[in-house]
Amino acid sequence: MSEMQDRLGPAQWDAVPGKWNSDEDDVLVCTHVRAETEDVKSFLFRTPTAKMFRFRPGQFITLELEIDGETINRCYTMSSSPTRPDTLSITVKRVPGGKVSNWLHDNLKAGVAIKAFGPSGEFSCTLHTAPKYLFLSGGSGVTPLMSMSRALYDLGEDRDVVFVHSARTPRDIIFRNELATMAHGMNRFRTAFVCENIGEQRDWSAPRGFLTLPLLKSIVPDLSEREIFCCGPEAYMANVRAMLTAAGFDMARYHEEKASRSSD
Template identity: 65%
Template sequence: MIAPDTLAPEVLRILPPLWLADEDDVLVCCQRRQETDDVVSFLFRPRNPALFRFTAGQFLTLELEIGGETINRCYTISSSPTRPDRLSITVKRTPGGIVSNWLHDNLQPGMSLRALGPAGEFCAGNHPAPKYLFLSGGSGITPLMSMARSAHDLAEPCDIVFVHSARTPRDIIFRGELALMTANLSGFRTAFVCERTDGEPAWAAPTGYLNLPLLELIAPDFAQREVFCCGPAPYMAAVRAVLAAGGFDMARYHEESFTFADMAEDSVVPADADAPAVGEGHAVEFAKSGITVHCAPGQSVLEAARAAGLRLPSSCTKGVCGTCKSQLVSGQVDMKHGGGIRQREIDKGMFLPCCSTPLTDLVLDR
């Protein structure tokens, strides 16, 4: 994509501005595409004429009102940054999933929603390499599809092996488009691994699960490639085990996951862990509940609350999703967020407890 700052002034005058969530966070759904039986892609445009700028592999945080409650969820952008007029996410219906089911059942062209971002560091562009190996499972294909679409649109020389695992051939997301990319790009190869062949008995590709012998057959030179992996947590754990068994240098392995529950549990500081000496740290008062907790030096507000037995809404614990967003009544914090809050919200005293450490005693409107 041509950077606007490289264009002549007369060209800039006719280009729409960039979409900035801090200035206008409303996106309008302009199309929905049924990719498989339980996967839908939603295409969006800005409410006002604007162009999207992001890096292939980044994500959006949707802010939805469902059942009278504000819910934040992160979804990878599946479209390519080479096509800045529209942006898409691709959503698999999850049994019992509040947001995925709401999107599938309710979101139609013409409807609008709010979004934060784009954000994220899971980007092949951040790790230049002569050869890549993309490994995806189920709906984890989306960030890798954005990268693949970008490579296809730019028509630059590439060496990418794209291996996707699915339940059945019918469940392969973007199957036709991946076939087109393989036909168009000499350096782009795809391989599919399905658990079973339901409904397609003539399926000639491997069945079962990805393992080391199969990976060596598909990509004999996998040890020389930069690996990007995305999918359900068990899938990514299996991939890591396969690569480790093959002697792969895991410094060149990159993965993305929005299974935030495990991340949140890993981040909790137990109440008796490294208990601070009296007088260290800061007090955090929750105005509505009347509870005050102690926050140790270097401990986030969310960690302190959990260590004291309080339950605050949260998901990512990394300053990405915006779920824990809270109003700061008084005090100052050091916040190192990952895009989960708008600057105008910060200006109004909002902050993210998950990635903020107190600089003074605090009072929260909770």
């Protein structure tokens, strides 16, 4: 009987597994690779023996990889939610010429074991509870905000959340279908997408171009009342900071994380 079959048997559901501790067991095994867009993949992991993942949605792990004879450490925010503790996932965009992202896309497959440490980080809505949230993400910066959204959805926490995501084209919107499911299933969870151009989708009716303050205010009229979490490339976050400062937003209620914490 295979490891996967063992995981599906009665013992998996009758037992109470312990918590994964990377100080004691730093090995994770890839169980599945899922294509999210043309250049983005999600990698799902389990522990070699049944352990549960516990972390705050929005945190990151550090991967230790052997690439071309060199040990390289890279940090990636988790896209999975701690409400689904049997697996952990990261979602990675392939970066042209990127040593790590290309290695992950080309080599990390089901059955491959890697080393990982964590979880770490303070970027989490659980540390800043509020009645209203605004999630702002650009590109692969969607991952920690997706972890937070999945946690809210699974827990039935129908908080007032507006999730605004910026992408190159509609085809590049990561988790687009799942976000639509969340918006359908939660009364106060709303999404908005802003694409630089429409690409091949000629029927696109949502905003085009880049996120601007007038556009943001039109999407979120009660902007000043929200706790804001932002993740994306540095240029994207710099633009958001400038917009919020111009709007007189209380920056003590603004929190940010660099997309994937890794640029390659």
